[in-house]
Amino acid sequence: MVDEETAASDVQGHRKRLRERLLLDPDGLHDYELIEYLLGLTLRRVDTKPIAKGLLRRFGSLNALMEADAMALTRVEGLGEVSVAALRIARATAIRLLRERATAAPILSNWQALADYLHADMAHDTIERFRVLHLNTRNMIVRDEVMAQGTIDQAAVHVREVIKRALDTGAAALILVHNHPSGDPSPSRADIDITRAIVAAARPLGIAVHDHVIVAGSGQLSLRARGLI
Numbered sequence: 001m002v003d004e005e006t007a008a009s010d011v012q013g014h015r016k017r018l019r020e021r022l023l024l025d026p027d028g029l030h031d032y033e034l035i036e037y038l039l040g041l042t043l044r045r046v047d048t049k050p051i052a053k054g055l056l057r058r059f060g061s062l063n064a065l066m067e068a069d070a071m072a073l074t075r076v077e078g079l080g081e082v083s084v085a086a087l088r089i090a091r092a093t094a095i096r097l098l099r100e101r102a103t104a105a106p107i108l109s110n111w112q113a114l115a116d117y118l119h120a121d122m123a124h125d126t127i128e129r130f131r132v133l134h135l136n137t138r139n140m141i142v143r144d145e146v147m148a149q150g151t152i153d154q155a156a157v158h159v160r161e162v163i164k165r166a167l168d169t170g171a172a173a174l175i176l177v178h179n180h181p182s183g184d185p186s187p188s189r190a191d192i193d194i195t196r197a198i199v200a201a202a203r204p205l206g207i208a209v210h211d212h213v214i215v216a217g218s219g220q221l222s223l224r225a226r227g228l229i
Contacts, residue, residue, distance in 0.1 A: 011047050015040050031062040042082045051078045066091045067124030095121050106139040122179040122215045128155040130178040134171035143169050159197045166207050176212040185214040185221035195229050
């Protein structure tokens with residue numbers, strides 16, 4: 001029978017080898033190994049490999065795990081507040097990097113960076129959020145604002161509030177974005193109607209609405225690309 005001291009030594013030896021691989025070739029690590037090492041920073045004497053593998057089985061993928069909310073993570077056996085915080089800070093850092101890339105250049109020439117950012121930030125939300133990206137005359141994002149959030153399947157959006165905020169920020173153009181927690185980005189009749197209402201209200205004020213993007217777990221959909229605005 002392995003005593004606690006020997007087991008702890010084995011954990012530290014394994015973690016040292018994992019750290020060396022991480023420093024030399026991070027792309028060569030499996031998803032569970034990334035999570036294993038991250039958890040090891042907070043669970044110093046615990047073998048975190050089975051916990052990491054269990055988390056990926058439970059949530060289905062690395063992406064879904066990193067998008068899981070704190071309450072869902074705290075219900076997992078073996079995870080305490082500090083470990084949950086480590087997972088959340090990793091997610092927050094990744095989203096911050098993606099947001100910086102999305103805002104570093106005119107958005108119409110940087111669309112993939114925007115798509116990556118929106119997917120990371122919204123695709124796996126369990127409630128619907130409606131956000132507006134305010135752009136200047138160079139099509140650079142000057143404000144990224146969540147304007148409504150609702151239940152699992154709807155967010156109350158008011159055209160007057162969207163237009164007022166656009167005027168307050170001096171926006172030259174807008175990109176509307178919301179998520180579908182169902183996982184299907186297909187637009188509803190209400191999605192199309194609210195988009196057209198905002199377009200109609202913005203046009204006389206010289207404010208363009210470039211697009212309305214629907215983000216979901218299975219992908220994204222552009223209403224403009226579909227010819228719906």
